[in-house]
Amino acid sequence: MSVAVRNTRANTLTAGKLPKFAPWGLLAISWAIFVAVFLLLKASGSTKDFNIVGALFFGTILFDVLIVVISMVVEGGRKAKDRLVTSLVMSAFIVVLLPLVSLVYTVISRGVARFDVQYFTYSMRNVISVGGGALHAIVGTLEITAFATLISVPVGILTSIYLVEYGRGRLARAITFFVDVMTGIPSIVAGLFAYALFALIAGPAIRNGAMGSIALSVLMIPIVVRSSEEILKIVPNELREASYALGVPRWLTIVKIVLPTSFAGLATGVVLAISRVIGETAPLLLTTGFTTDMNYDLFSDRMMTLPVFVYTQYAQQGPDATPYLERAWTGALVLILIVMALNLIARIIGRFFAPRGR
Amino acid sequence: MTASAESPARTDRRPKATVRLGDRVFSLSTVVAGTLILVVLAAVALFLIVQSIPALTAKVGTLPDQATNFWSYVGPLVFGTVWAAFLALLMATPLSIGIALFISHYAPRRISQVLGYIIDLLAAVPSVVFGLWGVLILAPFVQPFYNTLVNHVGWFPLFAGPVSGTGKTILTAAIVLAVMCIPIMTAVMREIFLQAPRLHEEAALALGATRWEMIRMAVLPFARSGIVSAIMLGLGRALGETLAIAIVLSPATVISFAVLGSQNPNTIAANIALQFAEAQGVGLNALIASGLVLFVITLLINMAARFIVNRRKAFSGAN
Amino acid sequence: ANESSTPAASSTSTAKPVSGTINGIGSSAQGTAETTWIAGFQQANPDATVNYDPQGSGAGRTSFASGAANFAGSDAALADADLAGSFAACAAGTKGIDIPVYISPIAIAYNVSGVTDLTLDASTIAKIFSGKITKWNDPAIKALNSSATLPDASITVVHRSDDSGTTQNFTEYLSSQASSVWTAPASQTFPYKVGDAAKGTPGVASAVKNSTNSIAYIDDSGATGLSKAKLMVGSTATDISAKGAAAVVAKSPLVSGRAKNDIAVNIDRSLTAKGDWPIVLVSYLIACQNYKDAAVGKEVKAYAQYVTTPAAQTAAAGQAGSAPLSGSLSTKAQAAAATIK
Amino acid sequence: MSKRIEVKDLNVYYSKFRAVEDVNITIEPRTVTAFIGPSGCGKSTFLRTLNRMHEVIPGAYVEGEVLIDGNDLYAPGVDPVLVRRQVGMVFQRPNPFPTMSIRENVLAGVKLNNRRMGKSESDDLVEKSLTGANLWNEVKDRLDKPGSGLSGGQQQRLCIARAVAVSPDVILMDEPCSALDPISTLAIEDLIEELKQEYTIVIVTHNMQQASRVSDKTAFFNIAGTGKPGKLIEYNDTATMFSNPTVQATEDYVSGRFG
Amino acid sequence: MSKRIEVKDLNVYYSKFRAVEDVNITIEPRTVTAFIGPSGCGKSTFLRTLNRMHEVIPGAYVEGEVLIDGNDLYAPGVDPVLVRRQVGMVFQRPNPFPTMSIRENVLAGVKLNNRRMGKSESDDLVEKSLTGANLWNEVKDRLDKPGSGLSGGQQQRLCIARAVAVSPDVILMDEPCSALDPISTLAIEDLIEELKQEYTIVIVTHNMQQASRVSDKTAFFNIAGTGKPGKLIEYNDTATMFSNPTVQATEDYVSGRFG
């Protein structure tokens, strides 16, 4: 019966509506149009080679326009606006994906050349031009970053605990404000500061890894504080209260309930902070210096780091630049892989410690 | 409230609780950590100020770039720093909001997690690599577009010629900066958008709002202060970025709004990186003093942001 | 895996191996050459380590004076003001000395489609780089290149964005040989608001490579793969050559009134013999005459001696595209290195 | 304005979990219908299927038909946005938009469709809606203050005013009084009594007394246990349900023997 | 183990706001006392003053005395941590610690206080507490599974087991069943009946039937309006409160005439 009703009388709740595949179809068409345009441009000789990035970029913009116009006609103004935002949001994503893909492609395609055993077993001692490796830089980066983490994480997490669990009043407000300010310290200033600090104590010739760690800590601490603070804030108060109600003192509640509950988030935050500083170059140039040799000792002598390695390989090419640039791009690739690995570890640890169940 | 060092103006009527040793030690250590941050910051500030004094009082002729005094030296740099960061955020903010919304409210949940991870990955790319990518890939790529723009809409002051032949303009640098800021901004905004109260989202939908109207009514207002802090974080990165700009930008000592030419104002941080190696005497002090100026800019901008966030507190989502 | 390599079989040094670590800071132009020398030196002296941090000449001289570095690499010799000051690493009463170790021609590199052969003279170069000529088909360029088809395109001038010895020597050449056009004094900073700036030699190289109709001055070691202009020296269009550069330096007088072992070259940019290339940079190794720390002195001496040997100079020429020291300058440099204590 | 709702063989799912099973019910126009039942039996879930708010939750879907004056809400091509304009909703916790003033809150839904509304026209609408929600007198002097500054009860009435302002046909209320104090509760109950003149009202309540006070008809839902789907057990005139239910479970529940 | 609670002239504040006014009440050992009253009248607030959980909220404080077996909880020098070990609490929403297994949850109160306990001793305690909470049979095979994997009713009983494990004298329960389905509710009610043999129990409930089913004595709280403080209106044997209350407001409330 209801079927009959529906067939005889139009459902008043329906409105003009584009089919579900419409946006995707349009996107494909828009891309195709601009791929064609750029192919023509190339054929006509006005551009040197086919520009896929440009085609996708302009195709996406064309899609934004098309979908709005069509939706405006078929679905009316409000829907069109909704479509506009949807398409813009999607476009934002595509537009950002373009540089990302280009970047990743560049690093990988140029970095694989030297992604070999020698790269991970050799330092640059006595290496001229071809060959050599970045073992010294990898070790240096790992040690310096680890030490910076060792300094920043306790300070950062304790501070965020202060802000979330204890702090009210003026000190807390001052810390919150100045942590924000601290995120704005340019990395090179952090390097200058760390160098000045050590030079004051040990004279101008001092260079060592620990100094670099201090410089990185200055950059890292505010990030750790910010992210940990947000994470600790979302630990439900219910859990704290449940713990207090069992007669557990406040500090044990924090240590044994709040921190474990937010462990995954804290780990992610720490990894975020690490990945933010592990690629810093300028402060390390000033503090840890430059060497071609292995050095395992954080507290004496120059130490190489991957970003400095990448930078100097680029900046100090010989007449045949290829081996230098290859080493540089492989260094960049290794750096990104290290951060990815850290991310992965954080996620695994996070999963392991994550609140279980629903 | 067993062990708060800073409890609010507490009332005397409240009985004092005994404070356990563990609590006292623990809370003290958190206070120490927090204070340590302030001490470090004060030390950085002190270092900058002490090192800056010779430049601030420098005699004519001792400063680089034939500047008559420190302020005329640092003026173009301040302009360049703010201008580059502004351009970068002009691009990064809408894109970040877009991506964050895409992840939080548009993409299917399974996909959005992967997308979030991909974006996070961008945060991990070191700035040298961004610099190299900017100068080797991006600049040659955009240069023809700049050419076209200058040729056709060169009358528009922003696109005034002559066009840069290398594409290493402030706009290119700003694009690199934007790409560098986007991951951190997106990460923060995404979290805020995800926390927008369901209650208000559903209220909007129940009134017959489309998805965008729902976002405008319930998500964006709620996220306002979060968006501002995300922008602040991005700004921090944009203002302080050193090596990427030093590699990508073609700088000159000018104040100019043209974004496609070769005479681009330099940024403070990049200028330090470029000149530090050869700087001597007062020149070195001038560089550090410019660092101090950058520090003060960051301070002011943060204060402004705080002011904006607090102004409409009565209408904020937090209640 | 390469850390504990045994001395190369063909070790040329007959001196007893030295050991220890010394640190140098300085000229980025010398960077590749230093890498070459250090490798050679360390192979001959397996227990010795030399670090060379190519921060820049200015940083090198400052660090050396403050004692932050054991030696410096510098594209400019110590100035009188420097010599008037004190040197923290040197024994009381002794100063730093300059030893020329690295000579490099500076090329005028260009990227103009269809043009493979370009000749310029000092005044045209000065006009291009100071913005007085803006088109490739300008009559002044045409006059020197009658056979080339020059496009009606704007010239993209590329110069260094960081202060550098390369800029210093380039502007020295122009301000002395085209002083009517190039009115700015020689300086480490590029003086005119013309063209695009790029960081470091590689930055300049890639800028030229990536943009058509561009031109730049660039340390010859970074100009591989780029077209290089001929220079009108006197009345001959001269190709850039290491030999021509070395010849100019060898024929140039030394700065007078310096300490006996302090060898600062006053490059004569006006030399016009056949093959001479006057746009040239001389870079020095700056060391103490006498070190406070004798062990350091011994190692710096050994290193400086190695660097000035013809073998090391030739090795650097191969790896860094520099010109080996020649003639009496080479002898003087070796002699000076031998006096370091 | 009010309309009849017919629900046929409705099953409601959260991804794989069937939360509500096989509901058949007809709700007459201009009546108040109360849904009662123990916690977790699917009252809210079912209520939200009546204006397609259910599908807002990821993975949620329904099978079956919901007809409003004969039009199936779930027919292909139906725009949920239009559905929700006709079927308004008031939630358990008052949720005025915190960034909007009282006035803006009332107009929030209206503005969506009718951007250009004259000042006097919108003033009229604000007054009419707030009067309809029994709130006008309390807030008329502070229409430009944030809505979140009101007390819970006032906020809830503001939400009702907001829902009423878009002139829907049906108003759904999910435990609208459970977060309110008794005085505010009474005010809302009075309001429901008045709204019934114009709208079809469906209300979920945990409070048996409230159900018996405000509703014309009552539907009792129940579940067999955790993880089982909720079912409509009995649906009848409220008076009958409370005095003389046909099912034992209903009697147990309304007499407070469980739940 | 259970103890008598005497409350004298208690005023409870949130910063400047007085939420509860002048409460005087004596709760006898080994009884179940129910607090009833409309929403917002201060039941939860008052309940939380009985184990000093109230002061966990910034700015919150009390005036007056709460004596447990004659010792004032609020006397100077009293350690709130020790108070809370004697007076346990179960919350409205079940809140097992999400990072812990069932077993760890039960032992949380003991372990978190760094008390060393042998394996067999702790096994005994787990079994005893879970048995006491009527949960042992359901979970004994999966003690190492996370507590959050249990159903709502099981979680709530796990929380009760956790509270019982530290062997308190008094157990406070704030609407322990309001998030549970009817079957789980009955299980908890049965449990309260049993726990009463050993503990003094105070329970807040919105459900009048529940109050009449489980409690020996009932206290009725009310407020005059939003922003006013809550007051204890009447306190008496449950039977009397529901059949023959002395105050009109109580009668109105228990008979469902408001709230």
Ligand SMILES: Nc1ncnc2c1ncn2[C@@H]1O[C@H](COP(=O)(O)OP(=O)(O)OP(=O)(O)O)[C@@H](O)[C@H]1O
């Ligand atoms: N978002 C969701 N995802 C999955 N399951 C859900 C969701 N919301 C509710 N459920 C489940 O659906 C069932 C019905 O829930 P619903 O909220 O409709 O009950 P209710 O009768 O309204 O209860 P209450 O009286 O507590 O409001 C419950 O088993 C619940 O666990």
Ligand SMILES: Nc1ncnc2c1ncn2[C@@H]1O[C@H](COP(=O)(O)OP(=O)(O)OP(=O)(O)O)[C@@H](O)[C@H]1O
């Ligand atoms: N954290 C707080 N800060 C300030 N005021 C509060 C806080 N918690 C509760 N109140 C206020 O104290 C009063 C009593 O609240 P309480 O939660 O004790 O009521 P209740 O009787 O438990 O209500 P319900 O039945 O809804 O649980 C209310 O007016 C409430 O707004």
Ligand SMILES: [Mg+2]
């Ligand atoms: Mg519900």
Ligand SMILES: [Mg+2]
């Ligand atoms: Mg309560």
Ligand SMILES: O=P([O-])([O-])[O-]
């Ligand atoms: O760093 P420079 O060698 O170019 O001065």
